[in-house]
Amino acid sequence: MQSSLSLSFSQGSSAVALAPRSRLSPDSLPLASPAAPASLRFCGLRREALGFSSLRKSGCGASGSVLVASQNRAPGRVSASASDNGSAPKSFDYDLVIIGAGVGGHGAALHAVEMGLKTAIIEGDVVGGTCVNRGCVPSKALLAVSGRMRELQSDHHLKALGLQVAAAGYDRQAVADHANNLASKIRNNLTNSMKALGVDILTGVGTVLGPQKVKYGKDNVITAKDIIIATGSVPFVPRGIEVDGKTVITSDHALKLESVPDWIAIVGSGYIGLEFSDVYTALGSEVTFIEALDQLMPGFDPEIGKLAQRVLINPRKIDYHTGVFASKITPAKDGKPVTIELIDAKTKEPKDTLEVDAALIATGRAPFTQGLGLENVNVVTQRGFVPVDERMRVIDANGNLVPHLYCIGDANGKMMLAHAASAQGISVVEQVTGKDHVLNHLSIPAACFTHPEISMVGLTEPQAREKAEKEGFEVSVAKTSFKANTKALAENEGEGLAKLIYRPDNGEILGVHIFGLHAADLIHEASNAIALGTRIHEIKYAVHAHPTLSEVVDELFKSAKGDSTNYSASDRIDDQRKSHLVKWNTDSASKSRKSWLERIKASMVPWLIDFAICCLTDVLLSLIYSPWRDIFSNFL
Known part of the structure; x- marks a missing residue:
């Protein structure tokens, strides 16, 4: 299907929880251990990736006396950097080896160091993976430019604020340099952060040779107690499409911004396609969407998608073809334009032929798992994805768990987002250090950084109603408009909607979807509420500063209706949580x-x-x- 990849959730089989085990003996503890590094993150990255050190001074107090570590202290909390990157068991080179140094691998590595594990990370390309080098980081640099251009080009918006600005222009190479420099800076900071914390960065393609054994480069072999596969993904290009990197491109090429075509066709109208349409139209291009499904933005909640189409598509120089496949795309050559042959998505009958200056293939991403040596541990991929259970443990061809082998991020296909990969990596480290942990993927937010932005967490309304029909409960919907928000009106950005999907019987939040100014920032109150199991009747009493955009979410929760008899103070915690707390x-x-x-x-x-x-x-x-x-x- 030629739409940008939508969020995917899957439930794996459950297995017996890992038994706790100690990584370091008390005798191996250093006399003085630094405090655990802080866990601030940015776009799935630790704060160290931005060049800030997280190691605190330790060892001597104000009096200069040495702090002696107690042998009763949990060894898992000792930073590996305190003792030369931990102390691996004699039978293994490392406690943990991670194949792939993208955002997921980076998050896992840093958390492993915090937990006292001797850690190595293998990278066959460049540190940072897709997100830092060819994804979220450089794309946000381009979107920052497109946002400024839209503000300067909107005469109506500027006049409403009393501003007068001359015609806006841009330097294409300078814009491209901005994106490239940002990616380079984050990549270097991320590399330095791992080195500073004692993570061994090994260069070369990683391959699983067998249980607890990995090869990298030509003939370097290392062993590890546990192994994490975090190899990420690459752009998916359907058959019949010829990519030349100049006139027929993927997102990898588009982020270099080597040209701004007058007319570009974008195949796929999901996150990737929408964001690039925002960039190209702001820089002066005309855009044509080609979507296999019957509507644009198929991965979004339908109501949010309709509003987004009215604001992001209809007023701009964008047209679209839905319900069609691009069966063949030929790059421009010898003065001829790019040709795109369209067929009906259902009947496969020829529909039309387009001639454009360039074509961007934004049909989602495919897992990068070839050549991993999975056959050495009897693992067979499913459409390229590594099969895992809910604890990210790899499942072999017979349905059995492969001991000490995990897979996180885009390579397992559970949720193809950078911050989801990082969260999965942290979850795995929790498990290998003896603490059972299962990540709730329905609490992980997603965002599309168009202008205005789109964000979501949890289920869409159709998904929630389908779930309700199967499980036998009711679903209610609450909405609030940005036009009722003082801060949004002050910015002259009242176009927007927030939507809450919930259970009126117990106040459970099933999903939240936002379209409007800074929607990507506003969604986290809802995602945290879902992660913590907070109910509507608990969060609706929270106080928000006035006037702020956060009041959009505040009013959204306050507008939710339900059985007030279920919302007494004694019932603010559901039976399961209350029982746990009482016990x-x-x-x-x-x-x-x-x-x-x-x-x-x-x-x-x-x-x-x-x-x-x-x-x-x-x-x-x-x-x-x-x-x-x-x-x-x-x-x-």
Whole structure:
């Protein structure tokens, strides 16, 4: 299907949880250990990727005394950088080896170091992967330019604000350099951050040789207790399309912005296609969308998609063909334009032939898993994706888990987003250090950085209603407009909608979709609420600063209706969470009382013994001293 890849969720089989194990013995702890690095992230990247060091000074306090680590301290919390990147078991070269240094591998590596694991990461191309070099980072640089251009080109918008600006122009090479320089900066910072924290960066293509064994480069072989595959994805090009990198291009080529064609066809109207249409139209190009499905933006909630089409497509120099395949695309040659042959998506009958200056193939991405050596561990890919369960553990051809082998990010196909890959990597590290962890993919947000932006988390309305019909519950929808938001009106950006899909019986948030100014930033309140299991009747009492765009989400939650009898203070936590908390509090109180009595007993008994000895000593001394007191007194 020639639409940009939509979010995909899959449920794997459950298996027995990993048993906890200690990575380092207490004797291997250093005398002084630095505090765990902070976990701030940017676009799935740690803050170290932006050039900020996260290591805190440790070892000496204000008095200059050395802090001695207690042997009771959990060894998993010791930073590997404190002891030369950890101490691997004698039978393995590393605790953890990661194949692929993209955002997912980077997130896993840094968390592994924090947990005290000796870690290596293998990269056959450049550090940063698709996101940093050919994806989210350079594309946001181009979109920043397109956003400024739209502001300067909108006479109506500027006049409404009382501004007068001369005609806007741009330097194509300078715009391209901005995107390239940003990618280079983030790539270098990301590399330096891993080196500073003690991650070994190994250069070469990684291949799984067998259980717990990896080859990189020509003949370098290393062993690891656990292995993570994080090889990412590449642009998907359907059959019949010839890519020359000049006039028929993928997103990899488009981000270099080597040219701005007068007329460009974009095959696929998902995230990738929409964002590039925003860039090209802002820079003066005319755009034609070619979409295999019957409507544009098929991956979005239908109501949000219709509004986005009215704002992002109809007023701009964009036309479109839906329900058609591009069966053949021939690059421009010898003065002839790019030719695109269209056929009906259902009947496969010829429909039309287009002649354009350039064509961008934005039909999604395919997993980059060839040559990984998966056959050495009896793993067969499914449409190129590595099969995994909900804990990212790799499943072999017989349906069994492959011990100590994991796969994260685009290569497993669960959710092809950079920050999802990073979250999966962190989840895997939690497991290999003895803590069972299952990532809730329905709580992971996604965003399309058009102008205005589109963001979403959870289920679309059709998906929610399908789920409700199967499981037997009702679904309600609440909406709020940006036109009712003071901050949006002050910016003269009142075009927008926020939509909440929820269960009225218990207040569970099923999905949130936003189209409007800074929608990509606003979605996180909803995604965090879903991740934490927060219900409507809990979050609707939160206070938001006024006037801010965050009040769009505030009003969205407040407008949700439900059975108020279910929303009393005693019912703010659902039965499962309440039961867990009550049990936790009861156990905690019991342990606290027991601990208090033990402390009293431990401190009082020695004191009582000392007191009794002192009293007995006084009595004995009195008895001994009394007969002699009168004699000495008379003598003196």
